[in-house]
Amino acid sequence: MFGDVSDEPLPEGLHFLNPLARVVDFNVRFxxxxxxxxxxxxxxxxxxxxxxxxxxxxxxxxxxxxxxxxxxxxxxxxxxxxxxxxxxxxxxxxxxxxxxxxxxxxxxxxxxxxxxxxxxxxxxxxxxxxxxxxxxFDPQFAEAVRAKVVAGQNRLTAEQSLETAKIATEQRVVEAEGNAKAIAIQASAVENQGGQKYIALEAIKKWNGQLPTYMGSNAPLPFISVTDGK
The missing domain is CATH 3.30.479.30 (Band 7 domain)
Structure with a gap:
């Protein structure tokens, strides 16, 4: 009947149509x-x-x-x-x-x-x-959100700085404890190996055999140890 719309759409391309028919373009693309x-x-x-x-x-x-x-x-x-x-x-x-x-x-x-x-x-x-x-959003609310974000970022930065300082302090404590233990171990080793005699012996080992060309009147003579032969 005249005025009816066909249930079958025409695909793209060339078509032979009834002279009394009218084609309507309908966009089905995106x-x-x-x-x-x-x-x-x-x-x-x-x-x-x-x-x-x-x-x-x-x-x-x-x-x-x-x-x-x-x-x-x-x-x-x-x-x-x-x-x-x-x-x-x-x-x-x-x-x-x-x-x-x-x-x-x-x-x-x-x-x-x-x-x-x-x-x-x-x-x-x-x-x-x-x-x-x-x-x-409303400008006042948007500003409040921005301030909240900035405050959160500042808080995070402060927490990170505090954590960094804490780690640095802990590292210094560990280093100091390590140095103290090393000194204690060295002192114990010296004591166990004869104290002053051990120190003198170590000095003799490192001496090159040459005496100073000039010595003050109060300068001690090196490596002189006098023991009672009695």
């Missing part, structure tokens, strides 16, 4: 749609907004059905896709705190994709992914 300044509220009652873009395509086999029931692709984007994008953003962000939106961005994006896919399923739309650059 497309993108953007929700400008999508707004939402977080679980901790902070306002959040962001430009969010979705990449999608239509199931080619269902193009006639979609056109017949919802219009052409440009109409569907304006009437259904963009509004669904706003709704999905608002629904998902309400389940996360502001901090979680920042730290769990991948999980948030995945949740938005699933929510959006469910909303657009009846239009035979396949959602590929979404693009969320940065979540924006």
């Amino acid at each position: 497309q993108s749609a953007t929700a400008q300044k999508a707004e939402g509220g977080t679980a901790d009652l902070q306002e959040v907004f962001e430009d969010i873009t979705v990449n999608y395509e239509y199931d080619p086999l269902h193009a006639p059905y979609v056109y017949n029931n919802f219009g052409d692709d440009s109409d569907i984007e304006a009437k259904f896709i963009v509004p669904a994008l706003y709704e999905s953003f608002k629904a998902v962000t309400s389940k996360y705190t502001a901090e979680q939106l920042v730290t769990q961005r991948s999980a948030v994006s995945a949740a938005i994709v699933l929510t959006l896919q469910a909303k657009l399923a009846k239009y035979k739309i396949i959602v590929s992914d979404i693009n969320v650059q940065n979540f924006h």
Whole structure:
């Protein structure tokens, strides 16, 4: 009948058509749609907004059905896709705190994709992914978050400096204890090997046999040990 839409889409290429038939171009390639300044509220009652873009395509086999029931692709984007994008953003962000939106961005994006896919399923739309650059918050809240991050970084730096100083102190203590033990061991060895006699013997071993060419009146003679022969 006149005015009916064929259930069979025409693939790309050359076709012979009824002179009374009209062909409508329906884009089934990858497309993108953007929700400008999508707004939402977080679980901790902070306002959040962001430009969010979705990449999608239509199931080619269902193009006639979609056109017949919802219009052409440009109409569907304006009437259904963009509004669904706003709704999905608002629904998902309400389940996360502001901090979680920042730290769990991948999980948030995945949740938005699933929510959006469910909303657009009846239009035979396949959602590929979404693009969320940065979540924006109230300026005062953003400054508070920045201050918290800076304070955390400063605290971490201080803890690292304290740990470094602690390790250095422990190393000096270990080194001092090692030196003390070495001195004690040397002293014990000297005592066990004859005390002063051992020291004199070691000095004799290192003497080259030459006396000084000049000696002061009070200078001791080297290596003279007088013992009582009685």
